[in-house]
Amino acid sequence: MKKALLCFLLAAGCVCFYLADGHCDNPRDSVVKIFVTSNQMDFYRPWQSRGSFSATGSGCILAGQRILTNAHVVVDSTFIQVRKESDPTKYTARVEALGHDCDLAILTVDDPRFFDGVVPLDFGDLPQLQDTVVVLGFPEGGDKLSITEGVVSRIEIIPYVQTSKRLLAVQIDAAINPGNSGGPVFKDGKIVGVAMQAMRHSQNIGYMIPVPIIHHFLKDLHDNGQYDGFPSLGVEYHNTENPALREFYQFTDHNGGVYITRVLPFSSADRILQEGDIILAVNGVPIGMDGTFEFRDNERLGFSYLIHNEHIGHAIPFEIVRNGVVQEKIVPLHPYAELIPQPNFFKKPPYYIFGGMVFTVLSADLLQSWGNQWWEKAPLEFMAYLTGEGRLNLARKKELVVLLQVLPDDVNIGYHDFSNEVNQKVDGQEFESFKEFVQLLAKAPGPFTVIETQMRHHFILRTENIAQLTEHIIGRNNIPAPYSKEVEEWLKSVVKE
Numbered sequence: 001m002k003k004a005l006l007c008f009l010l011a012a013g014c015v016c017f018y019l020a021d022g023h024c025d026n027p028r029d030s031v032v033k034i035f036v037t038s039n040q041m042d043f044y045r046p047w048q049s050r051g052s053f054s055a056t057g058s059g060c061i062l063a064g065q066r067i068l069t070n071a072h073v074v075v076d077s078t079f080i081q082v083r084k085e086s087d088p089t090k091y092t093a094r095v096e097a098l099g100h101d102c103d104l105a106i107l108t109v110d111d112p113r114f115f116d117g118v119v120p121l122d123f124g125d126l127p128q129l130q131d132t133v134v135v136l137g138f139p140e141g142g143d144k145l146s147i148t149e150g151v152v153s154r155i156e157i158i159p160y161v162q163t164s165k166r167l168l169a170v171q172i173d174a175a176i177n178p179g180n181s182g183g184p185v186f187k188d189g190k191i192v193g194v195a196m197q198a199m200r201h202s203q204n205i206g207y208m209i210p211v212p213i214i215h216h217f218l219k220d221l222h223d224n225g226q227y228d229g230f231p232s233l234g235v236e237y238h239n240t241e242n243p244a245l246r247e248f249y250q251f252t253d254h255n256g257g258v259y260i261t262r263v264l265p266f267s268s269a270d271r272i273l274q275e276g277d278i279i280l281a282v283n284g285v286p287i288g289m290d291g292t293f294e295f296r297d298n299e300r301l302g303f304s305y306l307i308h309n310e311h312i313g314h315a316i317p318f319e320i321v322r323n324g325v326v327q328e329k330i331v332p333l334h335p336y337a338e339l340i341p342q343p344n345f346f347k348k349p350p351y352y353i354f355g356g357m358v359f360t361v362l363s364a365d366l367l368q369s370w371g372n373q374w375w376e377k378a379p380l381e382f383m384a385y386l387t388g389e390g391r392l393n394l395a396r397k398k399e400l401v402v403l404l405q406v407l408p409d410d411v412n413i414g415y416h417d418f419s420n421e422v423n424q425k426v427d428g429q430e431f432e433s434f435k436e437f438v439q440l441l442a443k444a445p446g447p448f449t450v451i452e453t454q455m456r457h458h459f460i461l462r463t464e465n466i467a468q469l470t471e472h473i474i475g476r477n478n479i480p481a482p483y484s485k486e487v488e489e490w491l492k493s494v495v496k497e
Contacts, residue, residue: 028145029084030061030121031184033138034069034093034107037079044369044404046349046360047479052078058137058183059107060191063120067107068214069182070196071098072162074105075344082109084118085145099227100344103162103196103209104217105182124190126211127152127170129299135174135195135208137183150174150204157302158207161197163342164364167230168305169196169207176206212309220311228312231333233304234267235260240278240289250324251278256288257321258303265396267336268307272329274322281319282306307333339393339400340364340386352438353482355461356407356473357415357451361434362400362422379420381454398433403453409473411466415459425452435490438483442494 034057039049057073059082067082074080074095081090091114097106109115127133131152139146154171172185176198185193185208193208220227237258246252249259257278263269273279280286282303285293292300310316315332337345341363351360360366362382370377375387384390385400401423408416424430426440427450441449444463451459470482483491 029086029118031136031145032059032061032067032082032084033057033143034059034067034073034182035081035083035090036074036077038074038076039078040076041346041348041365042369043346043349043360043363043366046351046358046404046484047481056138056140056179057181058179058195060121060136060182060184060194061115061118065108065112065115066096067093067109068184068194069105069107070162070194070209071100071103071105071344073182074098074107075100075162080107082107082114084114097221097227099217099220099229100163101160101165101229101342102167102213102217103160104194104214106221121184122190123211123214124187124192126155127187127192128296129153129155131187133172133174133192133208134186135172135176135180135183135206136186137180137195139175139177139179141177141179146180148174148176150206155210155299155301157305160209163344165230165342166304167308168210168213168301170210171205171207173204174206175204176208180206216309216311223311229335230308231268231310231312231314232336233273233307233331233333234264234269234336235273235279236262236264237279237291239291249276249278249321251280251321254278254280254321256280256286258287258289258291262392264336265339265393266398268331268333272331273318273320276322278321279303279318280321280326283310283316337398339391339397340367343368348484350434350484350486351404352434352441352484352487353407353470353474353479354441354449355466355470356409356412357459357461358404358407359401359423359434359437360404362402366402381422382420385422395430396432401431401434401437403451403459407473407477407479409469411461411469411473412459418457418459421457422454423451424454426450428452438487438490439494442491 037052037054039052042048042050059067059069062068080093082093083090091109091111093107093109096108129152135148150172152170152172157166158169159166170193176195180195183195184191193210196207196209198206237260240246240257240259257280260275260277263273283306285306287293287303291302293303295301310333312333312335315330318329318331320327320329343364349360367378368374403421405419406412406415431437449461449463474482
């Protein structure tokens, strides 16, 4: 009995050490359980949702009566409640900010009683390799606060599951299970990260969002009250380890550098850096021939971290070699919208139904409509724009407009079996965006409208009474509207013209 009591006291002492750091106002209440009801949109049937479901997550209370958690915990939420360890009452919460690219979110509770007696948590520094950290949260399998301990085993840039954005992350061997998401990770009584994701089919390999990423997210919100995101350079590159390559591009006098193989359209680097440029330094930091830089003693990171560490709107210098001449180029950093938007880019998918033909934008969310292993099940034509030559966007399109399906009617006889095609022209005219596509359809001047796809299929529709026919079609199919809200605004501007 004495031994059990001693173990309990030691465990309690560890919790106080890791959480309180000298405070005595029950700091366990600074880690909260989050109850979420969500309703995701159906991107293949963009006029409807998939239905409500419930889940739980974890979070922690910061100064200013803010709750920090993961974006994926509260995405698509319709109702949120939070609960402290010592209080059975659930309080209604709301989302103040979402950062999908870094998988972070800020919640708040309007009822001030929720924060009574709560000690806001402070941030520590990025831990070192082999440091011991403690993960707190409310994983599935129980209703009480869970405390697990682990060791920092790796610090690197990885794709975050929420959007596939590659950012700094810390790998730990503490158990991270469903429900832990959004919970704080502590070292010496201070937050050093937020539990994010676990590696599938592996035992006790999890990842946390580290302090530098959290600080970037919070500073972004503080600067202008809204979240702008992490900037990207928008280049693909190759290492320069081969001596012949270095001699060919005339920079053998330099120790490092990477060779740009592609500059992506509409990115920060577009029309400033070029294919064939050698990047020697970013913001004064030398880049190694493998694309890394010296981060800390005996640690190196990919140079994309130097970009992510800046904020959108900043401009940074690049030292490059172009045609054998060392030059400096200033690159203003701005948001980069990829040809296929990453998950959660659209809160609700845009769509337009014209003569029973359903059109929308090709996005990662749409591709994921094909379920588990969507990358094997989605149409090959779509996947070519994600992984094949189509991803290069040589046509410099801002969006890809796709025909999802055809709602059968006399007006579209002969086209009923067509689906999942990328559209290229309206009445012989190419377009760069969904908005331009919609407005071209609305402005159709003649008795016929011709829609041409990438596969060279031609869909010819009579334009007379097309709006009335569309209304009849959607009525038979129990579809509430022929277009989404933003499309409605686009159509209004056409009428004004």
